[in-house]
Amino acid sequence: MRYLRPLALVVALLTASVVVATAASAQTSPKPTATEVGVTATTIRIAVVADVDNSISPGIFAGSVAGVRGWAAYTNAHGGLAGRKVVVDFIDSHLSPSDSRNAVIQACSNDFALVGTSAVFLTNVSDIESCVDQAGAMTGVPDLALVATELAQQCSFTTYAVNPSPIICPTQNSHPQTYQANVGRAYYYASKFGKQLHGLYLLSGDIKSTTDSNRASMNEMQTAGSGIKSDLETVISAAAPQSAYTPLVLQLKQHNSTYAQSGSSVNTTVLLRKEAQLQGLTDPNFIWDCTLQCYDQSLLAAGPVMNGTYVSLLFLPFEEASSNSTLANFLKYTGKDKADGFGIQAYASGLLLSQAIDQIVKTNGVNGITRKAVFHELSTITAFNAGGMIGTTNIAGRKVSPCYVLTKVENGKFVRVTPTKKGTFDCNPRNVSQIKLDISQ
DSSP: OTTHHHHHHHHHHHHHHHHHHHHHHHHHSOOOOOOBTTBOSSEEEEEEEEOOSOSSSTTTTHHHHHHHHHHHHHHHHTTOBTTBEEEEEEEEOTTOHHHHHHHHHHHHHHOSEEESOBOTTOOOOHHHHTOOOTTSOOOOOOEEOSBOOSHHHHTOTTBOOSSOOSBOGGGTTSSSEEEEEEOHHHHHHHHHHOSOOEEEEEEEOSOHHHHHHHHHHHHHHHHSTTOOEEEEEEEEOTTOOGGGGHHHHHHHHHTTOOEEEEOSOHHHHHHHHHHHHHTTOOOTTOEEEEOGGGOSHHHHHTOGGGTTEEEEESBOOGGGGGGOHHHHHHHHHHOTTTOOHHHHHHHHHHHHHHHHHHHHHHHHOTTOOOHHHHHHHHTTOOOBOGGGTBOOBBTTTTBOOSOBEEEEEETTEEEEEESOSTTOOBOOGGGEEEEEEOOOO
16 A cells, blocks of 8 residues: 555646646636727627618618628527627618718727628728727728629728629729629530520619629620620619510510520519510520529519529529538528528628637637737638638639539529539639729729
């Protein structure tokens, strides 16, 4: 027994030292404190500024709000951010320049960052860029924007988007400017339907900046691969009645067109197709082409007339939630009834902020959370894919992702067309096209 006593003493001393060390560590581990505007010891306030309540297009970006709230709900259910609960402040910009500006001024004073910003009349970003942080410096507010129609916001040093803007910002003051777009579907159409495609390009006619963005992406569709020639190009208001589409369909028939694309809101595609059916333009090989805005239940609700409409996505279809846990969480925490193409990218914008903050905590601890630190981290993220839910995107470089999925409406559902394997993207580098146009003022 005398040989065991020294051993027991050593074990006891080691155990005591571990307990003391653990206690000391617990005592010195920093507790969260207020570190920045919108950051307290217990909460991080995030603002989502979006056009929702308005008479022109009611609820147009309600999905953006739902997506940000869904991200916050998911984040809080999994421990929050930097030991703090995420609180979302929704500020409605009402499709109004003055309300948009007032919204970001309010966010500057109360919130840490802007996430999922969807205000098409946000023409003045000086209030975002000159926003003073807790230290009194004009650091600006991180703007993880979803819809940035104005050049000032697209190229602001404060803007980081999961779906980068079409203009290559270093060329914004050049004549011409350089624009980028994902036109992967043009290659698919050419391979399936032949190389002599031609038809209608319908531009959004309510805001010049949106019209310019449409023109850039549609011109790239005309040059990608063998190109889809323009028979006619026109602008139209999202508020236009079906009768406004009558002459357009007549011209499609006169030109024996094979293609039509609307860059405006989802209802424009619905009305165009209804008018085409009315006039007997029902060729099953006619390509009715649309993008993000058409991935919406209202398109399916229009009924069988929408069968055959192609919808190109930069994210996985909701129908494939079983193939991707991030997508499944988006639908769970946002709500399937509230989820749309804008919402999923707003949710991804929240995940982008989470990634930046997690890196700050890893490097500087829970009290290193400042706007300046977030800007630094965002400027280093060059391959973001929101857990595989969206195509890999160079956020820092503001480069459009080459990744896309093409779907088609069949019997009231969005059905994957290409690539055929669920949970995957076509990421061929050729999918991103650049073009020079002189349309920016």
